Amino acid sequence: MRTRLALITSAAVALVALGGCAAAYVVIRHELVRQLDLQLTQQATLVHQEKRGQGPGPLYGECVWLAAPACAQIVTDRTGTPGGPRDEDLVLPVGEATRQVAAGGRAAYYSDITLRGHRMRMLTTPQPGNRALQLAIRADTVDQGVRRAGGLLAAVGAAGVLLAAVLGYLASRAALAPVTRLTATAERIAATRDPAHRIELPAAEAHRRDEVTRLADSFNTMLGELEQSVAAQRRLVADASHELRTPLTALRTNAELLARAERLTPAQRDRAAGALGRQLREVTGLVNDLIELARDEEPQPLVEPLRLDRLAARCVEDARGHWPDTSFGAELAPCVVRGVPARLARLLSNLLDNAAKFSPPGTPVEVALTLSGRTVELTVRDHGPGIAAADLPYVFDRFYRSREARALPGSGLGLAMARQIARAHGAELTAERPEDGGARFRLRLPGEAAPREAPEAAS
Structure with missing residues (x-):
């Protein structure tokens, strides 16, 4: 080039x-x-x-x-x-x-x-x-005079051609210096498979905003995104292997125990079989959650307009069945959003299950859905111990569990999955610490008021 x-x-x-x-x-x-x-x-x-x-x-x-x-x-x-x-x-x-x-x-x-x-x-x-x-x-x-002028002009033309060749080479070398560095960086990444490399621009070129400099900046941004993606994949593999090690060990132990069933009493066999079934369900749920987290975006053919208030009401009813000892209150304004109904239902169910898990007996879980302009806001509030200030930045990380939650059931993937679903729908999910205690999760996404006779999109 x-x-x-x-x-x-x-x-x-x-x-x-x-x-x-x-x-x-x-x-x-x-x-x-x-x-x-x-x-x-x-x-x-x-x-x-x-x-x-x-x-x-x-x-x-x-x-x-x-x-x-x-x-x-x-x-x-x-x-x-x-x-x-x-x-x-x-x-x-x-x-x-x-x-x-x-x-x-x-x-x-x-x-x-x-x-x-x-x-x-x-x-x-x-x-x-x-x-x-x-x-x-x-x-x-x-x-x-014409011959003399012709000779002088020929000499000047030859010198101009030679000077043009030298200047062309120097200009191409200076203009393509960032491209050369970009090529060298790409070759280093291909050789080392390490996306931490960056294109280093000299101070004289860093402040310029020409096409080649913007290309170098874009390449550095792409490398940063690639590095984050690789690091996230590595963390996911490491966390998944760590989380799967314990249930798999328990599965192997119970399977080996049942293999010697003739040495066990009927009561022992029943306990081992029950434990094996529970552990299989836990591992199956964990694997399904990992598969869900591996998806970065929602399938576009499944996106459709839906009544979020009706979907939220249905998720609240399901949560009442799963958590009979917890009271759920809902104030839902009619509104329409675009999304995948099953995925948004999974997001709401994860938020409701998380709130019910930390709600003491006799305290309600409050669900509110409001519309402000072209933005729909859904909040899920519990009155449990709340989120510690040190834990607040990490509540949406995969497999992260606070000290208070380590004794409770779950894999630590529910909130991470909820945030991923929200981002795939162009929404924002945040966690807050209300002044009067408990925890509040706030979901904001684009939407509009529901028409009077809007068909129900969620089923």
Whole structure:
């Protein structure tokens, strides 16, 4: 890429330099010839003034050296015709165009001739009495000047092409320096499989916002996201292996115990079989939760408009069945949001189960759904021990369980899954510590008021 850019830049600059030299050559040649023509015009004026008042007179038969090396002769419209002056008496060539000028049928004109081995510039201009004046001046100086200018411009053009090549290479090297660093960083990441590398921009380039610098910044941002993703995957694998180790060990122990069932009493066999079933259900639930967390976004074909108030009411009813000793209160404003009903139901169920788990007997779990403008807000509030200030930043982390929750059932994945579902729906889920105790989880997502006869989307 650097070579191509250098070649393109050099070719463009070289074409401009050569074009400038060619244009300068044409202008110089034109100006020198114009000066020569001007000199011929001035000499013709002098000859005309000298011959004013004289008769036709003889034809000039030799060169007349005026103010410059020149030849002049006067011809008539009968020159070179039968009965007219003879061509051999003339120094400058006479043609039909010259006789037309003498006869008044043509205007003055310039022409290039060769006389006695010298290239000359000739002016043919009309004179009174059906005559024409031919005045020729040597063009050697013009030819020499044009050749000298052409040689100098050729040298300048060659130097310009060489300079263009050098500048093109330097420009491509400077312009593609971030790309070179980007390539080197990508190669290091491919070799080491470590996304912690970054493209280091010099201080002189860091403040610039050109396309290449923005590309480097975007690549660094992508590397940061990739590093976070890899770190999250590694943490998930490490946490999952740690959480699965205990139930799998218990499963293996109970399975080995049941394998020697002939040595156990019927009561012992029943206890071992019951424990094995519970542990299988725990492991199955944990694996299902891990599979759910491995999904980063919701399937778009499943997204649909739904009545969030009706979905929340149904989740509250289900929670009352799962937690019969806990009182659930709900104030739900009719509203419509877009989402996957099953996933939003899972989010609400996780919040309700978490609130019921920490609610002391006789204390209610309060659920409220309000609409403010184009934002729907759902809160789930319990009156339990609340969230410690040290635990608040980590309540949505996978497998995180506070000291008070370690003795309670659960895998520590419910709130992490709830936040992931919320983010997949473009929503925000936060945890708060109310001043009067307990914990409050607040979900904000885009929505609108439900129409009077809106069909129920959740089932």
